[in-house]
Amino acid sequence: MLNTILFVLILGPFIAGALCFIIRSGHVRSFIVLAMGCLIATASIILFIKGPFSHTPPPLLGIPTHFLVLWGDDLLLFVMLYFAFKHGHLFTKILIIFQIVCLDYFELFMVDHTENFPLFFADNLSLIMVLIISIVGSLICVFAIPYMNKHEEHQGLKKSRQPKFFAFLVVIIGAMNGLVLSNNIIFMYMFFEITTLGSFMLISHDQNETAINNAVRALWMNCVAGAAFIIAMIWAYVIQGTVDAQKLIQAGHMGGIMLTPLALLCFAAMVKAAQIPFQSWLLGAMVAPTPTSALLHSSTMVKAGVYIALRFAPGYAGTFLSQSLAVSGAFAFLATSAMAIRESNGKKVLAYSTIGNLGLIFACAGINTPEAITAGILLIIFHAFSKALLFLCVGDIEQHIGSRDIEVMRGLYARMPRTTLIAVLGIVTMMLPPFGVLLSKWMAIEAASKHLFVILPLAVGSAMMVVYWARWAGILLSAPHGLKVEPEKQGLLTRFPLLVLVWGAVVLSLCAPLVYSKLVVPILSAPSFSIRAGIFENPTGTFLFYPVMLILALGFIYAVYAAKKARKARLSGPYLCGAQTTDPESFEGPMKKPVAVLSGAIYFESIFGNQKLTVWVNIFGGMLLALLVGGSL
Amino acid sequence: MDILKKLTRKSRIKSPWLLHFDCGSCNGCDIEVLACLTPVYDIERFGIINVGNPKHADLLLVTGTVNHRNKKVLVNLAEQMPEPKIVVALGSCGLSGGVFREAYNVIGGVDKIIPVDVYVPGCPPKPEAIIDGVVTGLEKFSKKKDG
Amino acid sequence: MIKGIIMVFIGVFVAPLLGGLIAGVDRRLTAWFQSRYGPPVWQPFFDVIKLFGKERMVVNRWLVFCAHVYITAAMLSVVLFFLQSDLLLILFVQAVGAIFLVIGALSTTSPYSQLGANRELIQILTYEPLIILAFVGIYLVTGSFRISEILVQTKPLLVSLPLLYIALCYALTIKLRKSPFDFSTSHHAHQELVKGFLTEYSGPYLALVEIGHWYEVVLILGLCSLFWATSWIGIIALVGVTYFCEILIDNVTARLTWRWMLGYVWPMGLAMGFVNLIWLHGR
């Protein structure tokens, strides 16, 4: 049973990807993607119900698993090398050749393959990740089916590029499942690299100049991560003589000698999660079709980074590494919030907010108390849903209005009320109580309170976050007065993922105490909160979760009722100094000509808007990373 | 219910927020209006606030004549005030067009365009007269039926 | 339990009355500073009752929705305060109201309300970090974010958090919409701002916003009182002096730009707060 499930979860997407690639019929492809989505979503739920395990599957087709991994790895690296040569990027070439040499030497001459330990290991953290990856990931793939058709309509290609696109889209899901389930860090490395290649292929999908440039940037940055990972792996093996991740974690930092490999791992994780100064690859990924960004941002890829940090967190608890991780995470949170506040490009705002939230998770991993780890894990869960939702909404909106600019989305409620409401709900779940993201932020702030250099950026950053979300939500709703809005048409395959995600985000938040006590507590060394009647409590603070939710919900319902009742109220145009014309959205200008009212939001160009800020942020972020790695040498 | 109504009436008298619209006056009247706000006359002691927004206003205080260009603005402002509301016309110009009455572009007093509840004569009226006009208007204001 | 119910009662019903009264005193004092007579202290209640009796007029229905959410959140935050709950939770709940008010204002196409809403967002941006830092300071002293824990202290918090109190006062000035930080909407600037982001809220909905503001005033002064919660005299003296200073500042300063506010309050407030935190940490 377990073997089958693992096969479905990890190799299933690879097979589906291969099928997508080979069979070029659109209908068959849609069917494959849908079927695969259902299959892995179900499999992940079954796996989840079965609970934690450690397991070694029998060798596939009789070939020892480590051979498969070695071949897979080599194949992968050579493919990447091919692309490095094709695009003539020297640094990537060096990094990849370095990885090939190290890996082959390590695999062939160093590692003892007879060592006996479970190849797969899953505790609740892995299971949560599998659930998120499989469910959110599949929904995104489903959304991609109608999206990509429309996307290609605009491009007018002779030959559809969709087979390749869907192939890599689903492969990434499989690789992520593999990454979070494997216990052998060589496996982890392989899956880590597959996500690198996959993201490269997806980003370069449109094959225009920016797409390729950004893809190459993503490639070299992720190769840096890969190289750091491989060094960490070899180093850890030299010290510990094992590639068993659990043993490495339990060994802890052993008075400092294990600290360097752990630091390198954290470094790799941070690059993968696009932390400052490596944020540009994730921002560049925006050129790809929206499902790509949704997949990379919400459930996979970047979550691989935070997963690794959280997975190894017990290993470096209480060290300098832990503290500097916390500080650099918090700094990334602050810096990206500041950058997001100046953006009017919706997708970029989402991207920065992703990086910021990941920074927050790193900060939590760095603080490394049970409270903080709780906050980090909850943040992963809630963020995945809300962020995927927002990306899909923006993608849908972009296909309708032809722009991803927030200012162009002004008054979208009048044109696409359904999508707008879903998007606004998504935004609300990202920033307001009693929704999950804020609950985890509350935990994070309370946990960070003893760390001055963490709490200051968190305090400032979270205020900025509120600003850019609220601004966006308001602009979306900024409808002309007294308008009858007609719900827009949404295809079934567009609507279904959106609805599942939005309900998922809301219902998961409703169940937050349950999620905490059932999912998170077993992972922690000690429970961080006691829960009574939906009240989170520990010596530091109390979060009256259900009471607050109840009263706010009542308030909401009453507000909706009042708004409904206001249907009878007299309508009046906005105040325009009495100069409005018969159309209340414009005023009478010179020569009695109507002039439309225009307004724009403040984007703080004068404060956060200059390029210099980015440079300084990058320098400072780089220094923090250098401190993180250098400090643990 | 009755108490509530009474209370509302009383509150209306106690808290008239006025919107002052200069509808083409020579500014003489406006200066007198502003004089009402100064410490000497201090109309805030009656709870009067000079708001800048018809949506918050109860009393429209119009100075000056109405002409073809600004009559629309006058109508718009009056329209954007939620009921109950009263209109007070100030100064000879507001009443009838005053010295500008014969001008080619002038329509005449405020009541040519919107219904006026209280007329305050004078060129310009003294602040005392303005306050008196407003207070007279309040009686009417409180009696108006609810919006 | 009985105590809890009484506290909820105070939070829901007494707090707005108190807030309205404070607003009345505020206007009276302001008049006194300007050597005017000023309206009766009950004036704010007259205003609100009158507003409730006015016609319902809307630009769009989001405004109605948002006004109701605002007052719910404001009320809830005050109730949480009286129940001696978690400070950060109170801040977040309060933020729900503040943000929905802004979203409501942004949902109209009115330029005044748009501009005011953007400015209000900047104000939120400015005061939130300061308040969080103040709470962190309280945590470092008492070891908890719960208000109940503050009340068992034997030494006034002000002794260990003097700088953070000043930083908090900056935040409070902004939150109370006092000059020089009253550029999103103002008690005075009816002409130049129209009414900022409250422009399009009218009649009963404006009344709701007004009552919500009273709740917030009570909450804010309540937060101040925590800094000398060891005795009633201390509470009254501290809150009285603070509020008096706020009104004084309101009357003697001119309204400035948001750039100035951000550029002045952040460095000053954050630096003072941070120094205070370091000092606490060092002890």
Ligand code: SF4
């Ligand atoms: S009534 Fe007299 S003071 Fe008033 S606007 Fe007319 S001319 Fe000027």
